[in-house]
Amino acid sequence: MPESPRKKRQREPHQLPAGRHGLPRSFVVENQRQRILAAVADVCSSAGYVAMSVEDIVVTSGVSRRTFYDNFRGKEDVYLAAYDEVTKQLLTRVYASYEAADGLVARVRDSLNAFLTFVAEEPAFADMCIVEVMAAGPIAIERRNRTMEAFSQMIEKAAAEELPKAKLPPALTAETLVGGIYEVVYSRVLQGRGAELPDLLPDLLFSVVLPYVGQETATSLLKNERRRSKPKAGKQAEG
Known part of the structure; x- marks a missing residue:
């Protein structure tokens, strides 16, 4: 009998061998x-x-x-499970950066950097969770909204712990900021430019802290962050 023209699928490194393998x-x-x-x-x-x-x-x-x-x-069921798995990994990394930092600015900077780095390093996850979630139906979008709410709560918590109540901006501020960051990230990922996201840290950090620390402090912070990022760009150019 002639061999089927259909090509046999080779086992990938992550796949288990067929047959008996003695694994639990x-x-x-x-x-x-x-x-x-x-x-x-x-x-x-x-x-x-x-x-x-x-x-x-x-x-x-x-x-x-x-x-x-x-x-x-x-x-839909498997997509939601995959989305939950990825966002769990993301939030674990972001929360760890947040908790390790001290103060509003450091917490926002480090958690935002963890988020941007994760998205840049995991393009398939980024496509699935940031772009394609919009096509995956109302349940998926609701889970996306809950993830965004978790980021908003981190900003609000850091601000409440550092600033007097009288100096806190309106409650909607953090939610608005997170929504704006999402749009920036969404557009880059959609265009296949997710790798550029960590370079946006200084500008995004400025946008987030501005309502909480004021124009003068936020502008000074922006300049410092841009100086910090320049040596990295120089080293990449030399390489």
Whole structure:
């Protein structure tokens, strides 16, 4: 019988070998789940949420359709699970930077830098969670809103701990600032320019702290941050 012209799919490094391998069932199940979630980010980034299918995810992850449906109900369910997994990683990194810093300006700077760096280093995750979330339906958008609310609360907490109540701007300020940052990040990621985001730290930091510390302090901070970023650019040019 002639060999099928269909090319055999080779096992990827992250995939387990077929057949008996002596690995605990719990390890195998978790490995399969993580492969599926990683595949969602890859497929969503390359094809977009609307065009993404369960078949695309199955092929990319290297699991069977049965394994997929043992873990997830369908396309929306697996997208939401992948979104939750990525935002958990992101918020863990941002919270760690926030808690390690001292004072409003340092906390905003370090947590914002952690966010921008994560997005720049994980383009598939960025596409999935920042751009394609808008096409993934109302539940996904509500989860995006909750993530943005977490960032707003960090700013509000840092400000409340440092500034007298009388000097705090209106309660809507932090939410407005986070919404503006989202639009800046969204436009860069959509254009495939996510790697540029860490370079925007000085300007974004200025925008966030301005309502809390005033024009003079924010302008001085902007100049200092731009000076700090210049040596990095110089070293890259020399390399």
